[in-house]
Amino acid sequence: MLKLFEHEHLDVKRLSDEETAIEVRNLSLQFSDKPVLNDISMRIPKHRITALIGQSGCGKSTLISCFNRMNDLISGCRYQGEIILGGRDINHKKENVSRLRTQVGMVFQRPNPFPLSIYENVCYGLRLQGVNGRRQLDDTVEQALVDAALWDEVKDRLFESAQVLSGGQQQRLVIARALALKPDILLLDEPTSALDPLTTLYIEELMAGLKKRCSIIIVTHNMQQAARVSDYTAFLHQGRLIEYSDSDSLFTMPHKKQTEDYITGRYG
């Protein structure tokens, strides 16, 4: 199925259901009385990297946290609108949120390995699902570490503590932990902001390879990074989606003045 449009240039305003990983319909969100997201509608393509950019506090992290219902953990959070994933509205009260979080993996700004071995970090989610067969765990751990470009560096010390890895290795470990659950969508919330430039480039190359396996949505403050790695970019301002298009167009010929002001550094 993927091969149908793997290399095609897609118009995000006209994505078919087959090409869409997530469709957001009129999503608004408030924390207590504070409106944070305002009537956002967009389709995010499958097997592409989509970047969310915008000033600090504009709602980027809140928006991606809607995609695996992480905001449910925040008291006073209310939202309206639909988020269609795999043909269902994940905002529906009957949504199985554990299953959703398997389908939609998330990686945060600071690498957060558990105080366990490298091996146990990667198979953590599988064990929670009740998978205990050694063969299946071994195979999954190896594949996830290969996919996260970490296998060669850790294959001889899988049972050592994950805490001794470098920051870049820890971030790849956390990506491997998400990949072990074979997510359809991977959410990356400023995944390289705590890393040095070389390690950042390494993670960016990794992302480019991963989009064959899943659809990637990345929040970044770094516009060079958004332009380098993402196929599509959405610009948010004060909780509204201002402009959303292929990254080349958005960064070279923005249609809206607010986008232009932001990408040229006039504010934010």
Ligand SMILES: Nc1ncnc2c1ncn2[C@@H]1O[C@H](COP(=O)(O)OP(=O)(O)OP(=O)(O)O)[C@@H](O)[C@H]1O
């Ligand atoms: N748990 C919370 N309770 C109340 N308000 C919150 C909470 N989390 C975020 N907010 C508010 O929601 C707004 C959007 O925050 P969010 O973290 O989504 O922005 P952002 O664009 O990701 O910012 P940054 O780039 O600084 O990470 C901000 O005004 C923030 O203060």
